[in-house]
Amino acid sequence: MIKVFGHTSPDTDSTGSPIIWAWYLNEVRKQPAEAVLQGEPNTEAAWMLNRWDLPKPRIIQDVAKGDQCVVVDTNNPGELPASINEADVIEIIDHHLLAGGIKTRGPINITVRPLACTATIMHDLIGEDMARAPQSIKGAMLTCILSDTLEFRSPTTTPHDRAVAEKLAAELGITVADYASEMFAAKSDVSAFSEEALLRMDSKEYELGGKKLRVSVLETTAPQVLLDRKAALLAAMPKVASDDGADEVLLFIVDILREEATLLVPNDFVKSVAERSFAATVTGDSVVLPGIMSRKKQILPVLAV
Secondary structure, three states, X not given: OEEEEOOOOOOHHHHHHHHHHHHXXXXXXXXXXXXXXXXXXXXXXXXHHXXXXXXXXXXXXXXXXXXXXXXXXXXXXXXXXXXXXXXXXXXXXXXXXXXXXXXXOOOOEXXXXXXXXXXXXXXXXXXXXXXXXOHHHHHHHHHHHHHHHOOOOOOOOOHHHHHHHHHHHHHHOOOHHHHHHHHHHHHHOOOOOOHHHHHHXXXXXXXXXXXXXXXXXXEEOOHHHHHOOHHHHHHHHHHHHHHOOOOEEEEEEEEOOOOEEXXXXXXXHHHHHHHHHHOOOOOOOEEEEEOOOOHHHHHHHHOOO
16 A cells, blocks of 8 residues: 655645545556545644545554655655655655655656645646546645645745646636635634644744754734734743754744734844844844745745854
8 A cells, every 4th residue: 555645744735635646546546545644734734624525644653664655745854754765655746845865766756846736736747637536636636726825825826826726616616715715714723722733833844054943834814813822932932942853943924915924033043044034123022024925935045044
């Protein structure tokens, strides 16, 4: 049985894309496959599963030697099971920069394209066989694309991502704007999560100037709900950093509708990073960064100390 999975702390794309590709392997390629996750899906991803009546994939802690695996929505070993290089990785489908470090047993199919969403790439790879896809698979694909593009607001969005999403919405009889509003409402409901969970919910490890950072992003249409918890989030950062082997946590609260991010500033190091990276003037424990929406395109590439 082929295991299909994405990165740790699964967001919508890393929850939906394994389901999409496992469907394709099972139904089209006739290769037994199972979508699995490396953690609990976030609120939006959980909403997607419920909305399209998709069972939540099994959560795994690691992979075993010889397990056949397809890796999607990442190619970074730091975001994959600890024993990934003991397994048999047979395919990678991704839209991030090449991190390097995955070892394979032989030549494999690797598809890495500069699109906003892994599900867009899968739509193209599946091709004419998309006509066989059930509503649930098309719905998951649409949700992934609208999530990763923030309903086409993100600078990572390409015309092709938009065209695929609009095509899927038409086939499903869905209005993009209305559906995205439902999605983002689900994404913004974080009342059940602790501060520690929020800091890890959508997070990437990153090294900068000899320091290990946890760069976290929370995308929301209700930023004030999170800003009301600012003191608690700031207080939780040192423990999360220590527990996760990081030096600092950077948390960006992205306001989807206003198209801006608020960076929480717990100390002088983060203040310096904010001022050097974004030409910002920091006077308190947070700073608003107009136009900043994408960690991949607008945050990680410019971070400086």
